Amino acid sequence: MFEHSDLFYDAMYVVGFALMMVLNLRDHARYEIKKRDAVLTTVYTYVCGIVGAMLMGLIYTKVNAAFGYEDQSNVAIFGAVVFTPFLILLFPIRHRDWKHIMDMLAPGVLLILTCAKLGCYVNGCCRGVVCSFGIHYSYPVGNLYPNGDEKFFPVQIFEVLTMLAVLIVTQLVFRRQKRFVVGTAYPITFATYSVTRFCWEFFRFYPEEGQRHLLLGLTFWQFVCCLTFVVCVAITIGLTVKARKKEKAEVE
Numbered sequence: 001m002f003e004h005s006d007l008f009y010d011a012m013y014v015v016g017f018a019l020m021m022v023l024n025l026r027d028h029a030r031y032e033i034k035k036r037d038a039v040l041t042t043v044y045t046y047v048c049g050i051v052g053a054m055l056m057g058l059i060y061t062k063v064n065a066a067f068g069y070e071d072q073s074n075v076a077i078f079g080a081v082v083f084t085p086f087l088i089l090l091f092p093i094r095h096r097d098w099k100h101i102m103d104m105l106a107p108g109v110l111l112i113l114t115c116a117k118l119g120c121y122v123n124g125c126c127r128g129v130v131c132s133f134g135i136h137y138s139y140p141v142g143n144l145y146p147n148g149d150e151k152f153f154p155v156q157i158f159e160v161l162t163m164l165a166v167l168i169v170t171q172l173v174f175r176r177q178k179r180f181v182v183g184t185a186y187p188i189t190f191a192t193y194s195v196t197r198f199c200w201e202f203f204r205f206y207p208e209e210g211q212r213h214l215l216l217g218l219t220f221w222q223f224v225c226c227l228t229f230v231v232c233v234a235i236t237i238g239l240t241v242k243a244r245k246k247e248k249a250e251v252e
Helices: 006-031 035-066 078-088 098-123 155-176 185-203 209-213 220-251
Strands: none
Touching (some): 006 035, 006 098, 035 078, 035 098, 035 220, 078 098, 078 185, 098 155, 098 185
16 A cells, blocks of 8 residues: 655654644743743753654664564664653753753643654554454565565554544643642653553564563563653652652642
8 A cells, every 4th residue: 555655754743743843832831831941841852752662762772682583673762751751950051940841741741752653653663463454555564564465554644543532631620630749740641641542552563473572571662652651650650749749748
């Protein structure tokens, strides 16, 4: 159905960056961040995302090699989710409130992931399982995927739709919730994303069945989803408890 398109794949990252910039320029005042700092932070976040994706790709490749599998990845966009919050702490901007910054960045980072996954759909990577219906690709990606009459479940499209749903729901909640705790937008957004990604992982194609049980009976990415979910929930609880204690102390 599709011809291999690295250009489209790369372009989707640029589209995601542009959308994040638009969102941050629209909402920076809401998060008490100056316009100039919002622009600089957005650019820096994009760089952090690239670095994080490269780090995660390296980890994924090393783990697969340790278990005897040749599946490799130069970049893994999930790394942008995992590593960006920590890399942001190194950014020397005048507005040092990490919690406000991460609240502002949450929808933009998710949009980049959404655009990247759409690029995966066209590019042929991250395919779904072989099934009797779905998408037929006229080319292989490396030596990982069959190249014949196989049709693949379009899991990438379902991931895109799910991420858009997560984006809409979380943003509606954060904007309408008067008691929204500063700093929890990012962990709540990506805890939710981790749950959806964990579920869709059951529909992903793997060249060797053993990769579906790589760690603790889970795929590598399901393990990462579980770890991300636990960390995000812990951060959310910690920030919420701290905020409530502060409110109680101010009342007293």
